[in-house]
Amino acid sequence: xxxxxxxxxxxxxxxxxxxxxxxxxxxxxxxxxxxxxxxxxxxxxxxxxxxxxxxxxxxxxxxxxxxxxxxxxxxxxxxxxxxxxxxxxxxxxxxxxxxxxxxxxxxxxxxxxxxxxxxxxxxxxxxxxxxxxxxxxxxxxxxxxxxxxxxxxxxxxxxxxxxxxxxxxxxxxxxxxxxxxxxxxxxxxxxxxxxxxxxxxxxxxxxxxxxxxxxxxxxxxxxxxxxxxxxxxxxxxxxxxxxxxxxxxxxxx
Amino acid sequence: xxxxxxxxxxxxxxxxxxxxxxxxxxxxxxxxxxxxxxxxxxxxxxxxxxxxxxxxxxxxxxxxxxxxxxxxxxxxxxxxxxxxxxxxxxxxxxxxxxxxxxxxxxxxxxxxxxxxxxxxxxxxxxxxxxxxxxxxxxxxxxxxxxxxxxxxxxxxxxxxxxxxxxxxxxxxxxxxxxxxxxxxxxxxxxxxxxxxxxxxxxxxxxxxxxxxxxxxxxxxxxxxxxxxxxxxxxxxxxxxxxxxxxxxxxxxx
Numbered sequence: 001x002x003x004x005x006x007x008x009x010x011x012x013x014x015x016x017x018x019x020x021x022x023x024x025x026x027x028x029x030x031x032x033x034x035x036x037x038x039x040x041x042x043x044x045x046x047x048x049x050x051x052x053x054x055x056x057x058x059x060x061x062x063x064x065x066x067x068x069x070x071x072x073x074x075x076x077x078x079x080x081x082x083x084x085x086x087x088x089x090x091x092x093x094x095x096x097x098x099x100x101x102x103x104x105x106x107x108x109x110x111x112x113x114x115x116x117x118x119x120x121x122x123x124x125x126x127x128x129x130x131x132x133x134x135x136x137x138x139x140x141x142x143x144x145x146x147x148x149x150x151x152x153x154x155x156x157x158x159x160x161x162x163x164x165x166x167x168x169x170x171x172x173x174x175x176x177x178x179x180x181x182x183x184x185x186x187x188x189x190x191x192x193x194x195x196x197x198x199x200x201x202x203x204x205x206x207x208x209x210x211x212x213x214x215x216x217x218x219x220x221x222x223x224x225x226x227x228x229x230x231x232x233x234x235x236x237x238x239x240x241x242x243x244x245x246x247x248x249x250x251x252x253x
Numbered sequence: 254x255x256x257x258x259x260x261x262x263x264x265x266x267x268x269x270x271x272x273x274x275x276x277x278x279x280x281x282x283x284x285x286x287x288x289x290x291x292x293x294x295x296x297x298x299x300x301x302x303x304x305x306x307x308x309x310x311x312x313x314x315x316x317x318x319x320x321x322x323x324x325x326x327x328x329x330x331x332x333x334x335x336x337x338x339x340x341x342x343x344x345x346x347x348x349x350x351x352x353x354x355x356x357x358x359x360x361x362x363x364x365x366x367x368x369x370x371x372x373x374x375x376x377x378x379x380x381x382x383x384x385x386x387x388x389x390x391x392x393x394x395x396x397x398x399x400x401x402x403x404x405x406x407x408x409x410x411x412x413x414x415x416x417x418x419x420x421x422x423x424x425x426x427x428x429x430x431x432x433x434x435x436x437x438x439x440x441x442x443x444x445x446x447x448x449x450x451x452x453x454x455x456x457x458x459x460x461x462x463x464x465x466x467x468x469x470x471x472x473x474x475x476x477x478x479x480x481x482x483x484x485x486x487x488x489x490x491x492x493x494x495x496x497x498x499x500x501x502x503x504x505x506x
Binding site: 026029030032033034035057058059098099100141142143144147148149150151153154157158161164165168200202203204205214217218221222224225226227230231234237238241242244245246248249252 | 279282283285286287288310311312351352353394395396397400401402403404406407410411414417418421453455456457458467470471474475477478479480483484487490491494495497498499501502505
């Protein structure tokens with residue numbers, strides 16, 4: 001997937017007037033887990049800082065490469081699309097997007113060769129109106145009304161995650177096969193059901209009732225489980241031992 | 254949207270062997286922003302703790318209501334669907350879902366009246382195999398290969414966010430119930446595994462081998478099948494007859 005190798009470099013995460021250096025570190029880690037490395041800091045209260053490095057948890061490259069700017073405008077240099085994250089719905093005359101919609105638009109812009117900025121405000125006060133005015137749209141993470149404030153790095157994580165999912169496409173993560181072993185094929189399943197039916201007879205499970213319904217239910221159950229060959233061998237082994245016990249019980253009658 | 258008022262209560266976030274109380278607090282906040290309030294803690298290293306409360310940032314109700322359990326099984330009581338978050342792709346024979354797929358399935362189950370658990374492992378070691386074996390599917394957040402480890406509360410945030418988006422969306426296909434009967438809950442499954450283990454002993458299945466691996470494989474198989482109560486009764490009946498045969502065989506030795 002060469003697309004993925006290149007596109008992430010067209011995104012930058014801009015943290016504006018961040019109060020807590022720990023949040024800068026956590027945000028770096030959050031970005032890095034999703035494959036993003038470019039961070040721009042606007043007037044951070046403390047940076048660099050030991051707490052930022054500690055919470056970056058290995059995403060030191062993000063912190064080391066981070067630009068530090070006096071104002072938002074500088075941090076946006078070269079970008080042609082900026083999304084401002086905001087929990088607030090004050091009279092801001094900007095289009096409001098969900099993180100998912102924003103991710104789609106951002107990826108589309110990046111694919112056209114544009115550079116895209118995701119802008120996150122101060123922990124307590126968010127983005128000021130004049131900062132939002134530098135953005136092309138507002139992104140609202142759909143938190144509940146009575147507890148709407150995500151931690152800064154959590155907001156970064158959600159946005160980075162949506163970008164990552166959008167970059168990877170619909171069908172991701174590519175799910176590896178459920179089994180290491182070959183899945184049981186239809187003929188193997190039939191042999192198993194025969195063995196199961198015979199065993200139920202042997203241990204006198206039916207006690208005169210017709211076995212049809214039971215066998216149908218057992219089939220449904222085991223079909224749902226989508227077993228592999230090793231699991232089937234294990235179940236055959238269990239059935240064989242149950243049959244052996246039934247045989248011993250009968251022999252000694 | 255009355256749906257939203259009720260459904261979130263059918264979800265629980267289970268944190269297993271969490272090392273850092275701060276992460277418990279951050280997870281509570283992350284859950285709360287997305288409208289989820291039920292947290293279950295399995296053997297937390299320190300709880301309650303001042304750091305947890307500080308980082309909950311007002312989500313005190315989540316912490317105060319959190320159950321504390323010695324083991325995972327207790328924390329799953331009453332739930333019939335459990336998703337284990339895991340970054341690892343070792344030989345785990347569980348279906349692997351993306352957070353989005355898991356959210357869809359979880360909402361569909363909740364809409365059928367089921368209770369759903371999202372299970373998060375220890376910060377450093379994740380979920381152990383025997384813990385994943387209690388889950389019905391594994392959820393992998395699509396992090397990059399060279400920096401795959403999300404902070405625990407970030408993983409909680411991503412999963413809670415996806416659930417929230419799915420709850421808000423109209424796009425969850427109404428999934429027909431897999432079963433007519435009530436699904437088996439965690440405690441019922443545990444009783445079944447105990448009966449199964451005892452039966453394997455009785456019919457001398459192990460023949461001196463350690464039963465651990467076999468029981469783990471059987472758990473995975475039957476967890477995948479997501480059984481209902483009637484199926485469980487049927488299997489108990491089969492086990493009881495196999496035990497009866499073993500008993501007869503022994504008596505007549």
